Amino acid sequence: MGAPMGPPGHAPAPGGPQAGGMPQDPVRAAFHRGLSQVAGLGGDLVGHANRIGGILWSPPRVVVVGRIKAGKSTLVNALIGAPVAETAALEATNVVTIYENGAPARAEVVTLDGNRAPIGVDPTRPVQLSQNPEEIAYVHRYLPSRAIQHLTLIDTPGLATLSNNAKATRRFLIDGFAQTRSASADADAVVFLFDSTPRADEVAFLRELEFTPLNTLGVLSRADSFGEGVLSRWRDPLEHAAEHAGALAKQLSDSVFAVLPVAGLLAETSHTGQVTESDARALHSLAGYEPLDLFDILESDRPTAIPGDVRDRLLDLVGEYGLVCGRSIAGQGAYALNSWLSERSGIQALQHTLYTVLHRFAAMHRCERIMVELDSLVYNHPARDYLRGIVHAIRADPAMEPVLLYRSLRSLLSADPHSPLIADLRLLLAGTSDAERMGLPTSASPADVVAAVNARLGWVQQRALATTSAAEDAAVAQLIGIYGRMRRG
Numbered sequence: 001m002g003a004p005m006g007p008p009g010h011a012p013a014p015g016g017p018q019a020g021g022m023p024q025d026p027v028r029a030a031f032h033r034g035l036s037q038v039a040g041l042g043g044d045l046v047g048h049a050n051r052i053g054g055i056l057w058s059p060p061r062v063v064v065v066g067r068i069k070a071g072k073s074t075l076v077n078a079l080i081g082a083p084v085a086e087t088a089a090l091e092a093t094n095v096v097t098i099y100e101n102g103a104p105a106r107a108e109v110v111t112l113d114g115n116r117a118p119i120g121v122d123p124t125r126p127v128q129l130s131q132n133p134e135e136i137a138y139v140h141r142y143l144p145s146r147a148i149q150h151l152t153l154i155d156t157p158g159l160a161t162l163s164n165n166a167k168a169t170r171r172f173l174i175d176g177f178a179q180t181r182s183a184s185a186d187a188d189a190v191v192f193l194f195d196s197t198p199r200a201d202e203v204a205f206l207r208e209l210e211f212t213p214l215n216t217l218g219v220l221s222r223a224d225s226f227g228e229g230v231l232s233r234w235r236d237p238l239e240h241a242a243e244h245a246g247a248l249a250k251q252l253s254d255s256v257f258a259v260l261p262v263a264g265l266l267a268e269t270s271h272t273g274q275v276t277e278s279d280a281r282a283l284h285s286l287a288g289y290e291p292l293d294l295f296d297i298l299e300s301d302r303p304t305a306i307p308g309d310v311r312d313r314l315l316d317l318v319g320e321y322g323l324v325c326g327r328s329i330a331g332q333g334a335y336a337l338n339s340w341l342s343e344r345s346g347i348q349a350l351q352h353t354l355y356t357v358l359h360r361f362a363a364m365h366r367c368e369r370i371m372v373e374l375d376s377l378v379y380n381h382p383a384r385d386y387l388r389g390i391v392h393a394i395r396a397d398p399a400m401e402p403v404l405l406y407r408s409l410r411s412l413l414s415a416d417p418h419s420p421l422i423a424d425l426r427l428l429l430a431g432t433s434d435a436e437r438m439g440l441p442t443s444a445s446p447a448d449v450v451a452a453v454n455a456r457l458g459w460v461q462q463r464a465l466a467t468t469s470a471a472e473d474a475a476v477a478q479l480i481g482i483y484g485r486m487r488r489g
């Protein structure tokens with residue numbers, strides 16, 4: 001990828017292959033070439049190219065949404081590896097906060113009138129706001145953190161149903177929905193947290209955000225206290241949660257691509273380095289107690305086995321699950337206990353999914369946003385004839401095919417959510433081999449893949465005679481092109 005192509009005297013589109021910290025990919029390269037040409041037209045188009053280039057080269061944003069107290073801020077801390085988001089049993093997150101990689105550590109408050117003002121912040125602690133949260137659009141926090149180098153995280157106020165007519169509650173709850181909705185408009189993917197089966201209004205809210213199931217990941221949070229809890233003689237809560245997450249993934253397959261069980265508290269404690277040797281010793285001192293004694297240790301105001309304040313600290317750190325199941329491993333010291341907490345929490349699977357699948361579709365969503373920006377420039381700018389040619393060339397680049405497919409998927413989901421073509425688009429986008437794109441196992445023979453391609457092509461050609469919306473027309477044309485090429489190639 002060469003230098004931007006703007007003539008001397010014009011600012012090039014910003015960023016470049018290294019600026020986002022991600023390996024170069026052909027889609028970004030196509031946009032970068034186009035934006036350099038836009039900047040080359042001069043005048044105010046330099047500023048437009050810079051603005052759009054800024055979107056192209058900054059990391060995609062993942063918004064964390066879910067009902068009140070689902071454990072959103074706890075999970076954000078675990079992912080960042082520092083206790084920067086306020087978490088509490090009673091208080092709620094009341095402002096949207098963006099956590100972006102950047103140095104020096106700093107924060108800005110953006111008020112509803114669009115004003116941005118820096119605020120003092122301790123880099124290792126939550127932001128203390130002196131302003132009325134109702135006047136704040138969001139807080140933008142920069143932290144030098146490798147964990148958010150490739151994905152910016154957005155923590156949001158919890159969603160809750162309007163169960164109470166009290167004025168303050170009502171305003172707060174409506175704000176929760178409204179703030180989370182507007183934060184999501186600027187995001188490229190969603191992590192949707194629920195601690196049991198999500199309520200209908202939460203799923204409806206998720207649909208309203210107009211992402212696709214490919215860039216929406218479900219998390220069954222608080223997996224360590226799922227079901228009857230750790231003292232139940234019937235089930236290990238984590239195993240029970242994993243099973244339930246599988247069932248939910250099927251039930252919610254129209255909205256999410258997976259549901260992962262996560263115990264955010266265990267992840268936060270282990271990933272923010274809070275466990276000490278003295279915690280490990282205190283926990284291990286409980287190793288010999290029988291289940292009946294454990295009730296006393298967990299519930300009593302004055303437990304006999306351990307001082308109350310030590311018990312409370314352990315509960316804050318590792319919850320009831322950690323207190324009961326971590327006693328033995330704690331005998332090997334703080335390091336072993338920490339590794340066990342991280343492993344049991346499910347955070348590693350979550351991180352893997354975030355930085356692979358979710359990142360891929362977040363980046364695609366972002367490219368689609370850039371397409372929308374470019375289209376609106378073509379529509380509104382006096383230099384539209386030049387711009388049209390540039391945008392046409394970007395779109396015609398073969399590398400753009402997945403972005404255009406993604407765009408079709410989004411329009412179809414909003415115009416015609418029950419269209420049978422949605423399944424084809426999802427498979428084509430999510431598959432990493434032709435077999436997977438046809439919904440076949442990767443082990444399928446080439447002959448089986450060809451047969452499946454022919455069958456899909458025939459079906460889509462039939463469908464072309466009976467489309468029910470413009471979005472379906474567009475999808476059919478694309479699918480015929482892709483299946484035709486797959487058959488030939």
Ligand SMILES: Nc1nc2c(ncn2[C@@H]2O[C@H](COP(=O)(O)OP(=O)(O)OP(=O)(O)O)[C@@H](O)[C@H]2O)c(=O)[nH]1
Nearest residue numbers: 069070071072073074087088092093158263264265
């Ligand atoms: N046992 C257990 N407790 C958790 C877990 N995650 C969060 N909690 C606790 O649940 C409470 C709420 O957690 P938060 O992270 O503040 O929840 P939130 O979704 O950000 O809440 P709001 O911002 O108020 O909507 C805190 O006391 C956490 O310690 C978990 O995985 N297991």
Ligand SMILES: [Mg+2]
Nearest residue numbers: 072073092093
């Ligand atoms: Mg919160």
